[in-house]
Amino acid sequence: MDRSVKSKPFTLNKGQRLIAISDIHGSLGLLRQLLAKVRYVPVEDVLVLAGDLIEKGPQSLATLRYIMELSAHPNVHVLMGNCDFVCKNIWNRYNLQFLHQMLLQRQASILHEMAAALQVTIDAHTDMEALCTLLHQHYARELSWVDTLPQVVYDDAHIFAHAGIMNEQDFGSDFREVMTYPHFLLHAPEFHRWVIVGHMPVSEYCHDIARFHPLVDERRHIISIDGGNGVKHAGQLNALILQDEMISWRSVDELPLCHAARDVDPANHDPLFITWRESAIRILHKGASADYCEHLASGRKLWIDHAFIHEGKDHQLCADDFTSYQMPLCRGERVYLVRRYARFSLIKKAGILGWCRNADLCP
Structure with missing residues (x-):
């Protein structure tokens, strides 16, 4: 498998809004609610979905299909996160033993949803090669779409990655680096462009008071936007809004x-x-x-x-x-x-x- 970092440029015009959301984790209702809250207009706004679209949530397959529909618009840019990689595993028949063990521990997976729709249960006795063949037959469109996603999108002023980047030039030498960089804010240097990431809940950088809104480091030009949706009891789904020099955000959650x-x-x-x-x-x-x-x-x-x-x-x-x-x-x-x-x-x-x-x- 080619492990190089795949990147794609995008264009952001002066005065145009850029809306970035990460770590959706199969929360289709929250994603729709958040897009409505920010009054997202496809023909006017640039939308970046910065990985972990699926897994750990209740509606991974429906969420993926909705995002595929959104991505038909040229102003929508979707990144691959580490959780989305399960589709790449299946499509490329890659690291299937590890994937099998993960699926035995994680029931909230798009692969369980796909299999269940075909009246198949993934358990300790599942033949993973046969499962790949079955899912290829019925979900080729979804699996191949995820397989082709870039790990980085960028313009002259912004770089988006799921977890982090190694540098501003080629972003990294291995896709695993940009999808799983642990605690990016603790180790990252200063950047010239704004680097926007998810992956690690913002609260993980807090030591006195836990906060879930995006964390902006103006000195290093880094913004961390993962609100902990799907992995924290108090988590929320954040939308970062960039417009010229202005930075703002909105959020939604399912708490009463x-x-x-x-x-x-x-x-x-x-x-x-x-x-x-x-x-x-x-x-x-x-x-x-x-x-x-x-x-x-x-x-x-x-x-x-x-x-x-x-x-x-x-x-x-x-x-x-x-x-x-x-x-x-x-x-x-x-x-x-x-x-x-x-x-x-x-x-x-x-x-x-x-x-x-x-x-x-x-x-």
């Missing part, structure tokens, strides 16, 4: 709407958010519903609800996505319920994650 029942002004002393990368903890004292723990990366000690504590790799206890931030509230303002617990609720307001008392919320 609530309202603040009263004004709340909590005292937040040095809040902590625990990311995937630095999730390791040590329990110091066990409690009835929460344990007093040490967060190993920071050395901070805090109470963590049992719902967040789990066993990770090598039996290490972890507590990823836990926050100690208490949400300020103004009576009547809109907030979104992430999860309700015995006395407290985890909520999101203006793209920020935090806690409030259940009594502070009303429908």
Whole structure:
């Protein structure tokens, strides 16, 4: 297989809007809702869909077909993400043993959807070569379309990749680099052009307060836009909007709407958010519903609800996505319920994650 990075130029005219969305993950309803929210006009706007179109969500096949329809317009540019690569695996009969193991663990896959529509179940006994032949016969249009997607699109002022780039000249030597670059914002240098990526949820770059809106690094010319849709309980689907020198965004999610029942002004002393990368903890004292723990990366000690504590790799206890931030509230303002617990609720307001008392919320 040719592993070189495939790139494609695009044209953006002065005054024209560019709308970029990444990490849709088979969320067709949210994608339609977001395009309506930004008032997307195909004949006027440039639309970039920056990879991970499918997988991990409820409607991967329908989402892919909808995006294929959108891409018939010349102003729409679609990138391949690492999750989309499952179609390339099947189309090229590539790395099928690995793909088989992944499908046994991931039920929310376009390949399960395709097989189920043909009354076929993918299980431990599935002949992957035979599955490839079957899916080629019935889904050649969809599989071949994904197979031809570029990993990078660019113009004189912008570079779009799913996860990151190695440089501004040829972007990288292997497509895996641009589709799976881990924690791009932690390692990337300064760029001349704006580099816009998804792949890693924005909240993974937060250590005090978890935020899900796009993260703009003006010094390095990098924008990270993955709002965690499909992989974070508080995740959202973001649309970055670029128009000349202006940067803005809109977002949608599926969280239920609530309202603040009263004004709340909590005292937040040095809040902590625990990311995937630095999730390791040590329990110091066990409690009835929460344990007093040490967060190993920071050395901070805090109470963590049992719902967040789990066993990770090598039996290490972890507590990823836990926050100690208490949400300020103004009576009547809109907030979104992430999860309700015995006395407290985890909520999101203006793209920020935090806690409030259940009594502070009303429908």
